Amino acid sequence: MPLLEARNLVKTYGHAAPAVDDVSFSIERGETLGLVGESGSGKSTIARMVMGLIEPTSGEVLFDGQPLTGILPRKLRQLRRRLQIVFQDPYAALNPRMRVADIVAEPLIIHRASLDSGLRGSALRAKVAELLRATGLDESAMPRYPHEFSGGQRQRINIARALALRPELIVLDEPLSALDVSVAAQIANLLRDLQREFSLTYLFISHSMPMVRYLSTRIAVLHHGRMVEYGDALQICSAPREPYTQTLLAATPEIRIV
Secondary structure: OEEEEEEEEEOOOOOOOEEEEEEEEEOOOOEEEEEOOOOOOOOOHHHHOOOOOOOOOEEEEEEOOOOOOOOOOHHHHHHHHHEEEEEEOOOOOOOOOHOOOOHHHHHHHOOHHHHOOOOOOHHHHHHHHHHHHHHOOOHHHOOOOOHHHHHHHHHHHHHHHHHHHOEEEEEEEEOOOOOOHHHHHHHHHHHHHHHHOOOEEEEEOOOHHHHHHHOOEEEEEEEEEEEEEEEHHHHHHHOOOOOHHHHHHOOOOOOOOO
16 A cells, blocks of 8 residues: 555646646655656645645545545644655744754644653753754754754754654655755755655655656656656656656756765
8 A cells, every 4th residue: 555645636726727637646655756847837736735734626645545635633633743744945944933942842742642752851852852963963953043054954954843753754845946056965865864764755846857866766747737757767767758858857957966
């Protein structure tokens, strides 16, 4: 059974053309599905439907066999422990009035009762420090505020927060696009390392074919809300069938990631 499955997703707003039009895909445990396309292709709309933040007009999303469409809020909150998201803008996703220690600890505190967790005081601080170290930061970050960090460091904080509940799936909604090339490459390497260390499954959303090729097991190509190509990442990148996929590959230069 796939960990995540989208079946015939459609999302329309008013009388406009569908933002997402009959999109289906699945993600197996431990793999990365790259969802790629230009701005306005429907990528972020799909991310929000997968997270249960918006309802599809038709179709459904299943997580570990359980439908997310029309789910009760209490049940959705329980599933959120297993399903997290990292957004595009690392600064906008962080509360500027909260210290890093509180930002990373927040999911653990919110879900404390359902997790039956005894994490408090020094134990909670130790857990936050562990999560920060896993993302390449250290304890000195804990008393500081988001504005004191670079863009790449802020995205590391967002990733640490997403890891706090030990999720099975993380939706990565353009997590590299707000970063310069060298920092984006560092975060891409971090995401690969964390996937192995924490046995993560990713839905990686991007407009950058080189990053999608580097991180993904399989690729789904979106164009005007429709999926035009879907399959093995190496096959699609080496021999794309669709002219639109060929255009995406030609339009984005190769990025060297070491």
